[in-house]
Amino acid sequence: MHHPIHFGGNDRGVVPVFSHASCLDHDTGPDHVERPERLAAVIEALRAAFPGLELRQAPAATRGQLLRVHDESLLATVLESHPSGRIPLDSDTVLSPGSAQAALHAAGAGVAAVDAVLNGDIRRAFCAVRPPGHHATASIAMGFCLFNNVAVAAAHALERYGLPRVSIVDFDVHHGNGTQAIFDTEPRVQYVSSHQLPLFPDTGLRLERGLGNIVNAPLPPGTGSRRFCEVWRERLLPELDAFAPQLVLISAGFDAHWRDPLAQMQLDAEDFAWLTGELVALANRHADGRIVSTLEGGYDLQALRECSVAHLRALSTD
Numbered sequence: 001m002h003h004p005i006h007f008g009g010n011d012r013g014v015v016p017v018f019s020h021a022s023c024l025d026h027d028t029g030p031d032h033v034e035r036p037e038r039l040a041a042v043i044e045a046l047r048a049a050f051p052g053l054e055l056r057q058a059p060a061a062t063r064g065q066l067l068r069v070h071d072e073s074l075l076a077t078v079l080e081s082h083p084s085g086r087i088p089l090d091s092d093t094v095l096s097p098g099s100a101q102a103a104l105h106a107a108g109a110g111v112a113a114v115d116a117v118l119n120g121d122i123r124r125a126f127c128a129v130r131p132p133g134h135h136a137t138a139s140i141a142m143g144f145c146l147f148n149n150v151a152v153a154a155a156h157a158l159e160r161y162g163l164p165r166v167s168i169v170d171f172d173v174h175h176g177n178g179t180q181a182i183f184d185t186e187p188r189v190q191y192v193s194s195h196q197l198p199l200f201p202d203t204g205l206r207l208e209r210g211l212g213n214i215v216n217a218p219l220p221p222g223t224g225s226r227r228f229c230e231v232w233r234e235r236l237l238p239e240l241d242a243f244a245p246q247l248v249l250i251s252a253g254f255d256a257h258w259r260d261p262l263a264q265m266q267l268d269a270e271d272f273a274w275l276t277g278e279l280v281a282l283a284n285r286h287a288d289g290r291i292v293s294t295l296e297g298g299y300d301l302q303a304l305r306e307c308s309v310a311h312l313r314a315l316s317t318d
């Protein structure tokens, strides 16, 4: 199914959303949970909740932007395979005829959003894109991810704008192993994640600290609102405050919602709204309010609708 994404709108009270129609053309097959309907549901829910929502066209990332974090070999796999049908890269990651363009625009959304936020055009942005990114390493596409969208955005902030401190906040229920591996020897980037463990990809132990710039909070299956909020309030938000980032990037996965079929955490939309509000306050303290959030996982359509609306509402509130 291909829902056209209509661009435009100018609701000045609501954070702009970057997206691209090609993100619907990454065809993972009829039985895959990471499907085009996810993005269509998010866009439709946001447009319904925020009349006049400003939807901006995400450009394609350039080779140079991708090569800041990825190897030539991964670019060749994703961009030069030109499959005539679906080909598996591993047991759950698929390349289809439309995947290269989808991956380029998913990564380009974050770059364009960083440009808009750091040029002072806007203070915050949400990138409604797929495929997701946080499992992709420098050289390996995995876990439904082709390019690491948030890593490409962070590297752009470092290289193009010379920012000395960028924090990546990852509340997807899975650990962002790719993001961590890309930046675990990069002192200008802090990576802070809560995630279920055990769960794919089974990384993200608390003892994985990088240079001290990696902060992991693994949570057991069944974890609900109270424990989640406690961990963020007592450990993760103070680590973010201590780092004092000049830009906050969010890997916004909504698969820690109780309805999600891939994990067993028990959060609801209010929990994502609460954490987003805390991140807005953090960005206001250290980063002139600057946040770029990018969609990662979330595999129940109703949860995705509720959570993306709650997230954008909180991002739009000071």
Ligand SMILES: [Zn+2]
Pocket (backbone or CB within 6 Å): 172, 173, 174, 253, 255, 296, 297, 298
């Ligand atoms: Zn996930």
